[in-house]
Amino acid sequence: MKRIPITEPIDVDRRRFVGASAMIAAAAELGIVPAKAQTVQQGAAASLGQLKQIDAGPLSIGYAEAGPADGAPVILLHGWPYDIHCYAEIVPILETQGFRVIVPYLRGYGTTRFLAAETPRNGQQAALAGDVVALMDALKIRSAIIAGCDWGARTANIVAALHPDRCQALVSVSGYLIGSPAANRQPLSPKAEQAWWYQYYFATERGRAGYQANTRDFARLIWQTASPEWKFDDATFDRSAAAFDNPDHVAIVIHNYRWRLGLAEGEERYDEIERTLAAAPAISVPTITLEGDVNGAPHPYPQAYARKFTGRYEHRTVRGGIGHNLPQEAPQAFAQAVVDVSRT
DSSP, X not given: OOOOOBOOOEEOOGGGGSSHHHHHHHHHHHTSSOTTOOOOOOGGGOOOOSOEEEEETTEEEEEEEESOTTSOEEEEEOOTTOOGGGGTTTHHHHHHTTOEEEEEOOTTSTTOEXXXXXXXXXXXXXXXXXXXXXXXXXXXXXXXXEEESTHHHHHHHHHHHHOTTTEEEEEEETSOOOOOHHHHTSOOOHHHHHHTHHHHHHTSHHHHHHHHHTHHHHHHHHHHHHSTTOOOOHHHHXXXXXXXXXXXXXXXXXXXXXXXXXXXXXXXXXXXHHHHHHTOOOBOSOEEEEEETTOOSOOOOHHHHGGGBOSSEEEEEEESSOOSOXXXXXXXXXXXXXXXXXXX
């Protein structure tokens, strides 16, 4: 496949998108919706419609679905501490383009529930990726475009690397995020370590208790520091924060970060998968990676991971004060990447 160099910065003036009509006009300029498309709701008013539930693997997964049943499937994966509403303004754009869009709650979020009380509340990367494959099996989706940010980007990376037959193409915010506890034992510079303060906080019992007692305040702080120029309102935050009321949320989050540092065991059934992932396997499917120009969360530089994508590849820097939650801060740029990668 043709390889595309790391180029193409995208300028996004978010003030253009304060009104719904401006959002449509901007999307039309990108060629992803017709100018006469229906108005897309903005902010907390945007809706993903009636949620659905389906048993998949160890979970009953809650998800939003839009678009024609016979459309090309797109699965959009959120991260922490966010939820499916990262994609509330992206779903109608992709629906207009004829995609079948699936937006699931990850384990520990929203209406997703474990089917058995005895199932470990495991947040390791292989378990999250297994959930996506199980969801695709349950929905009888053989292959899909998979796109995500934060935990969702890592999960999408893993599905693309291990199951390229199930991943038609990939859109990944912050690029290649597959890791391992062994790699994470290597110390970073003091400044880089400081950015991971919450990971070390979660390693303590005080941190677990603090997150449980102050989940919403904690999440709001992460939103503010990870996206320092994103002026979200209370209604937008509260809409997503409701997903953290899941009974397994704290357990999944704490296990995820402790597992990364080798402070919590994973499940034995994922051991072989994790050994494969620890070798940092290349991703061969067509890929577009995205990065905001003011991402305040820890993230790798594009030059550090470009060679991990061995198929058709392009990196785009999205400018205009865009932080860590790129899909919600720059929905047109994210939707455009999905549309473009579908054409490779």
